Amino acid sequence: MNAEAVAMERPEFDAEPIAEVVLEADMGAELSQLPASRHYRRARQDRGAETRKSLLLAALDVFGRYGFEGAATRDIAKRAGANLAAIVYHFGSKDALHRAVAEYVVEQMQARIGDSITAAADALKGNIDRPTARRLLQRIVDVHIDSMLGEAEAELWGRFIMREQMEPSSTFDVIYDFMMQCQSTTTNLVALLLDLDPRSEEATLRSFAISGQFVIFCVGRPMVLKKLGRDTLATKDREEIRRVVAEHIDLLVGEALVGEG
Amino acid sequence: MNAEAVAMERPEFDAEPIAEVVLEADMGAELSQLPASRHYRRARQDRGAETRKSLLLAALDVFGRYGFEGAATRDIAKRAGANLAAIVYHFGSKDALHRAVAEYVVEQMQARIGDSITAAADALKGNIDRPTARRLLQRIVDVHIDSMLGEAEAELWGRFIMREQMEPSSTFDVIYDFMMQCQSTTTNLVALLLDLDPRSEEATLRSFAISGQFVIFCVGRPMVLKKLGRDTLATKDREEIRRVVAEHIDLLVGEALVGEG
DNA sequence: GAAGAAGTCAATCGATCGATTTAATTTATG
DNA sequence: CATAAATTAAATCGATCGATTGACTTCTTC
DSSP: OOHHHHHHHOTTSOOHHHHHHHHOTTTTTTGGGOOOOTTOOOSGGGHHHHHHHHHHHHHHHHHHHHHHHHOOHHHHHHHHTOOTHHHHHHHSSHHHHHHHHHHHHHHHHHHHHHHHHHHHHHHHHSOOOHHHHHHHHHHHHHHHHHHHHHSHHHHHHHHHHHHHHHSOOTTHHHHHHHHHHHHHHHHHHHHHHTTOOTTSHHHHHHHHHHHHHHHHHHHTHHHHHHHHTOSSOOHHHHHHHHHHHHHHHHHHHTOOOOSOO | OOHHHHHHHOTTSOOHHHHHHHHOTTTTTTGGGOOOOTTOOOOGGGHHHHHHHHHHHHHHHHHHHHHHHHOOHHHHHHHHTOOTHHHHHHHSSHHHHHHHHHHHHHHHHHHHHHHHHHHHHHHHHSOOOHHHHHHHHHHHHHHHHHHHHHSHHHHHHHHHHHHHHHSOOTTHHHHHHHHHHHHHHHHHHHHHHHTOOTTSHHHHHHHHHHHHHHHHHHHTHHHHHHHHTOSSOOHHHHHHHHHHHHHHHHHHHTOOOOSOO
16 A cells, blocks of 8 residues: 555665655656747657646546545556556556645645745734735735636636545545645734634634634535626636635724735 | 336336325425434334435435446445345335426425525515615525535435536436525625626626635635645534635625624 | 235355556656 | 657456345234
8 A cells, every 4th residue: 555665675676766756756847938939859768747737637626526535647648648667667556645735735735835924924913004904815815816816727626625634645634734724814803803702712713703704605606607607707706706805804803904015 | 217107117127106106295394303212112103214215315425426327326326224125115216206306306406596586586576675675685695505505415415416517317307406596696786786687797797706616615615624734614614704705706796794783 | 814915034146346556558768 | 769758458356236135023913
């Protein structure tokens, strides 16, 4: 079951290069934004990156839909347009692939909403006034909405996270920690705006309720789309959602949003 | 794959009694509230009802966690404390069991929140004032919160529904229709309270955002529990959530809740 | 209390699918 | 051309799948 363990027991199995490949976290990151030019024949010096990225995305989808045990490596390889053996070659095992997916998800989310969180967390260390807190909160909310509803891949992240929440594996901690960090920062901002103790249950509940206003559009997306009569959320829809949620928060925290935008 | 088809092809297989058993929707409904008395030796006249109920609940759990294909009938039978063959005996096939679970979920949800929906829908046919609309809306919200967070089984309904939403099977329509009906009624109430066209995107989005405030406590329950430092939501927590959400809605629709506690 | 219906059970069917491994082949690069 | 990286088809071997069977137990009914 554990491919690394197997590799250790078998010295003739050259595990080192694979391990290195797996450990470099930025695999194919630069490749994903490659120009579509057909004549761009470079990047062949690392053909593997393409396959790794395909496998990673396919695994993200399949793991998210069927869970770790329910996911079939055959299915993942087929969707990725890669050979079955490529999974072991590039990642080491099904386990390791799953771990890589979890890390990838956090990485992507961190890249999109990390700044807004650290900005708020840093500001909260000092003394900030209510308009500033309101603006920092809105920043977090907007970034969440844009990343959760804006890009197609985000649907996969959401599914993967929801599934991990149902049957938490050992790799879930890293996702969990990140989300708790987001929630804590949001709670602190809400507490400040509502003159509540940040550690009170009241602050926590109000913070979750506020977050729920946009999370619903992620977890209930099929229902929302059906109701709106669309098959995808347009940019305009997303802006409407941002506007509505912003107005709601204005009403809820009794501090209208002012400045920058 | 299809057991009914097989049954049709094999006249010697006595399918009728099974079909009847499957079709009666109230299977074991009265049995679930049996007194725990050890000497209550009745109900042996229909031992099957107990097994059916066990299988149904186990299937609800397993289908919800692993999806239809990922679910193993062996797993379901084991969790139900029943024999593998009992599934085919009582339901006809894995497919039919899945269908029965979907119907059961709608049935249970209907029993808990159906009244609040039809009450609101009926009232909306005539002319109602804002305080009444506000009260009807709160009724729907409270009933949702109580049923989604109050009973242990509701966690299973939620998981099953979320999973069906991910990979909709043919049996999903019945669930979907019910949920859309809830959402439509809520939207109409919200539109009335905010002076919006009930069919406008604005009304839909605001309605979803409002619903999200309590749905988050269902889909994000593990996160909420972790943050609160509990391992289960107490009655007091549920009351707090009801209070917070009610206050929020007061602020959002500009119509404070009055009357009947 | 015997007949028979209802329900349960262990054992088993054939088939599919599971992850992993092997060996052979293709591809790019110095 | 030589080398290493990457890909591929094929095979391994076990596990598991849903469904079925027929014997067995429990309950009802006449």
